[in-house]
Amino acid sequence: MDGIPPLDARELAGLRFSAATAAFQIEGARTADGRGRSIWDDFVDTPGNVVDGSTAEPGPDSYHRFDEDIALLAGLGIDRYRFSISWTRIVPEAGIDPSVNFAGLDYYDRLVDGLLTAGITPEPTLYHWDLPVALESAGGWLDRDTAHRFGEYTSIVADRLGDRVHHWYTINEPASTALQGYALGELAPGHTMLFDALPTVHHQLLAHGIAAAILREHGSRQVSPAINHSLILPETSSEADLAAAGMLDTILNRLFADPLLLGAYPDLTGFGAEMPVFAGDMELISAPNEVYGFNCYNPITVRAASGPLPFEMVPTPGAATTGFGPMWPIRPDTMRDLLIDMQHRYGDRLPPVVISENGASFPEPDTCEEEIADVRRIDYLREHLRAVTEALAAGVVIDGYTVWSLLDNFEWADGWTQRFGLVHVDMDSGTRTPKASYRWYRDLITAARA
Numbered sequence: 001m002d003g004i005p006p007l008d009a010r011e012l013a014g015l016r017f018s019a020a021t022a023a024f025q026i027e028g029a030r031t032a033d034g035r036g037r038s039i040w041d042d043f044v045d046t047p048g049n050v051v052d053g054s055t056a057e058p059g060p061d062s063y064h065r066f067d068e069d070i071a072l073l074a075g076l077g078i079d080r081y082r083f084s085i086s087w088t089r090i091v092p093e094a095g096i097d098p099s100v101n102f103a104g105l106d107y108y109d110r111l112v113d114g115l116l117t118a119g120i121t122p123e124p125t126l127y128h129w130d131l132p133v134a135l136e137s138a139g140g141w142l143d144r145d146t147a148h149r150f151g152e153y154t155s156i157v158a159d160r161l162g163d164r165v166h167h168w169y170t171i172n173e174p175a176s177t178a179l180q181g182y183a184l185g186e187l188a189p190g191h192t193m194l195f196d197a198l199p200t201v202h203h204q205l206l207a208h209g210i211a212a213a214i215l216r217e218h219g220s221r222q223v224s225p226a227i228n229h230s231l232i233l234p235e236t237s238s239e240a241d242l243a244a245a246g247m248l249d250t251i252l253n254r255l256f257a258d259p260l261l262l263g264a265y266p267d268l269t270g271f272g273a274e275m276p277v278f279a280g281d282m283e284l285i286s287a288p289n290e291v292y293g294f295n296c297y298n299p300i301t302v303r304a305a306s307g308p309l310p311f312e313m314v315p316t317p318g319a320a321t322t323g324f325g326p327m328w329p330i331r332p333d334t335m336r337d338l339l340i341d342m343q344h345r346y347g348d349r350l351p352p353v354v355i356s357e358n359g360a361s362f363p364e365p366d367t368c369e370e371e372i373a374d375v376r377r378i379d380y381l382r383e384h385l386r387a388v389t390e391a392l393a394a395g396v397v398i399d400g401y402t403v404w405s406l407l408d409n410f411e412w413a414d415g416w417t418q419r420f421g422l423v424h425v426d427m428d429s430g431t432r433t434p435k436a437s438y439r440w441y442r443d444l445i446t447a448a449r450a
Helices: 039-045 062-076 102-117 133-137 145-161 174-183 199-217 239-262 281-285 332-349 375-393 436-448
Strands: 016-020 080-084 121-127 167-172 222-228 232-234 292-295 300-304 311-314 320-322 325-330 353-358 398-404 423-425 432-434
Touching: 016 062, 016 353, 016 436, 039 133, 062 102, 062 432, 062 436, 080 167, 080 398, 102 121, 102 145, 121 145, 145 199, 167 199, 174 199, 174 222, 174 239, 199 222, 199 239, 199 281, 222 239, 222 353, 232 239, 239 281, 239 300, 239 311, 239 332, 332 353, 332 375, 353 375, 375 398, 375 436
Parallel strands: 016 080, 016 398, 080 121, 121 167, 167 222, 222 292, 232 300, 292 353, 353 398
Antiparallel strands: 300 311, 320 325, 423 432
16 A cells, blocks of 8 residues: 555564464365264355356365465464364264264364474364254254254264374354344354344353363363454444444344353343353353454445335445455555554453454465565455554454465355455365465564564
């Protein structure tokens, strides 16, 4: 960005740097070694659900090529690697048969050992959206029992990996699962229940609480969900738009942060919803976490609406956009403002923040023979890291920063049309080619440690 001074990496000294991926998006090997079927297999196999008609196969094929990924991580010089564990690789028929697939555990054993040998701290995410289909058939996250099945799965993974893995994420982006998966039908499992989907929020947070207790029994030193947050902007200063922004802020931000940090849900009477809370639930959900996982990409601008939803998302005036178009505006200042707002809202209840995802997709070729000069991604990352330094200066305690994503990957309902990676992947051959942003991130990490 012309006219903007370089980011001073010294202001990021002490920050732990990471990169992230998710199992369904990079592993491939859909039927290899006993993996079961998840809701995303069903979603992808339904015509019309994925914009380009693609599937996640073979994709990066990290199930077979994880050594290449570890080498790329080591080349970046990062501290940690956030990846996810596929529930259906571990308990393929969860909800029908609790039998463990040891070949799946063996794969994550090899991955963890390879990371540790390379001097990289593994940070597995236990749930990154790949719910076993039998559990969805029984109600999925609408059913309280799913949280307990998640606890059983957590115990299996912790028994195998807990002697070496001490940093965990439990549930990834429960807002996306609840709002896009169950309320609006944009993601798996594809339901359109609107506000009737809100019980899925409670059951996911309960699953986090159950899993966190199990992980701590296995010696974990850091546990958190990864919560996606956006600053909500009213389109105008009208009373109606301000009210609409407040409602979306409640169900996207406060609905998750309040129970985790304050032990209570915000007032939901305006949504005609009541959470299915049992005795002891809130104590589990609000048990203090060592960090707060914070996924952040963009703000959301809304106006008042009279349809089934009381708000309508609209483009953010004057903002550049990522490859997703006008609904993914680039406004790094809003990440700074949101972090500062959370510090003011929650005070000492907010533990150190780890930015567990931040990144951008831009149009890029399917194949390449040389390094891609992804200058817009570098600009995006630099300016969001500048926002981190400004939040730090304002008193927010931030422990780490994670780029989404290490690799180009299967971008859910957008298939292969969106590329987030620091590393280009040819989805036919699996060939990995680092982009200019890979070198930039490597050099930034080196400079921050100087």
